[in-house]
Amino acid sequence: MTMTSIETMGLKAGANTLFLKKRLMAFGLPVLVLAYLTYIFFSFDIPGLAERANLDNGKTLIRDSYSYKTHVTRDNRSGQMSYAIEGERKGTYPDGEHPAWVQPGADRILVDLGGGDTVVLSDAGVEVTLASGYAFTAQPGRSGVNAVLPEGAPDTISGTKNRLVVTNPGNRITITRNRTELYRYAFGWELFFFTLDSDYHGMGLGELANRAMSGEAGKIVSDFWNNKMWRHGDVVWALFETILMAFLGTMGAAIVALPLAFLAAKNFTPLLILRGAARRLFDFFRGVDALIWTIVLARAFGPGPLTGALAILITDTGTFGKLFSEALENVDDKQIEGIQSTGAKPLQRYRFGVIPQITPVLLSQVLYYLESNTRSATIIGAITGGGIGLLLTQAMITQKDWEEVSYYIVLIVLMVMLMDWVSGMLRRRLIKG
Secondary structure (H helix, E strand, O other): OOOOHHHHHHHHHHHHHHHHHHHHHHHHHHHHHHHHHHHHHHHOOOOOHHHHOOHHHHHHHHHHHHEEEEEEEEEOOOOOEEEEEOOOHHHEOOOOOOOOOEEEOOOEEEEEOOOOOEEEEEOOEEEEEOOOOOEEEEOOEOOEOOEEOOOOOOOOEEEOOOEEEEEOOOEEEEEEOOEEEEEEEEEOOOOOOOOOOOOOOOOOHHHHHHHHHHHHHHHHHHHHHOOOOOOHHHHHHHHHHHHHHHHHHHHHHHHHHHHHHHHHOOOOOOOHHHHHHHHHHHHHHHHOOHHHHHHHHHHHHOOOHHHHHHHHHHHHHHHHHHHHHHHHHOOOHHHHHHHHHOOOOHHHHHHHHHHHHHHHHHHHHHHHHHHHHHHHHHHHHHHHOOHHHHHHHHHHHHOOOHHHHHHHHHHHHHHHHHHHHHHHHHHHHHHHO
């Protein structure tokens, strides 16, 4: 069979059209993506991001995450001195005690801020000597800071008549009319194990082990567990609340969604109206984000972990309902017919002919969402007032204890890793086993 010239030309024209469409897709799609990215670049004012960014604040936050600062404060009116870790009352040194780098004298106090920077505090004023050799004095009083700054002041010194700030890599000096504050940074999380008022503060691991073997193990654990600054006991309970929110919400959603999924599956519910109502209910539940449900439920039931669990339950009921109904629509009817041939009733057919087929899908989805909801419960807890999310939010609001923020973030990551390991182990044992 031979083709006529007209047919050949028609095929050639069709091939050319097809190639043209492919060229347009190959070149036109990247051009559209590039145009969209260009629009985002200017509409979101990405060029102005560099101008708005404050790198100094970013460096300070990063440094605070792995270090702590000790505050040395002098009341310029009364001359009273105080020393505190992070400036908190719970970290204040007892009367008569001070950091080793503070040297009190008869009428003056020498403070070594590290890196060659020193400050002398006295009734006559404040004398600052920087590592670069630059030195100046200030006499804070009612008329202001009264700083005498020689020529050639470095960029690290800034301020006004009533406030002078010196920011160095490892310390900071703040002088106002009423008080002088000195901050010295040090690596680590100070007072993480024991606070200053504990008998075990500053002890080495060997001495602690000897004390524990001598019958003081209970007191050592109690001092650590009831640490006033790091609140380890409260943190562990908050982690438990977060996991409990995720567990109750996920498992409750699975229990509620499974029977409703039969109503949404077309091979189990032939009635279109009933099946459509069940599917629209699932759409409504999962169409509203869990955070929105959290706010609504908090208004109805008040803040608390149970509110967060209910928010997860409602959202996941919609998600599980859709997933379970799709799994039910793909079951093998032959197994159901085999169970039916034995004279089994409808509930028995569902129990022994349907559930075993969809169990791997159910368990896989439920365990995955249990792991995912552990992360979601952290954010939900910040709104409902429960779990580790609340502690994380409180630490971030203070804008000073960023080492606590790092501590909570590390615990959240470890919690998610633990839940991932547990869900993976359960998935292997329950599904494959």
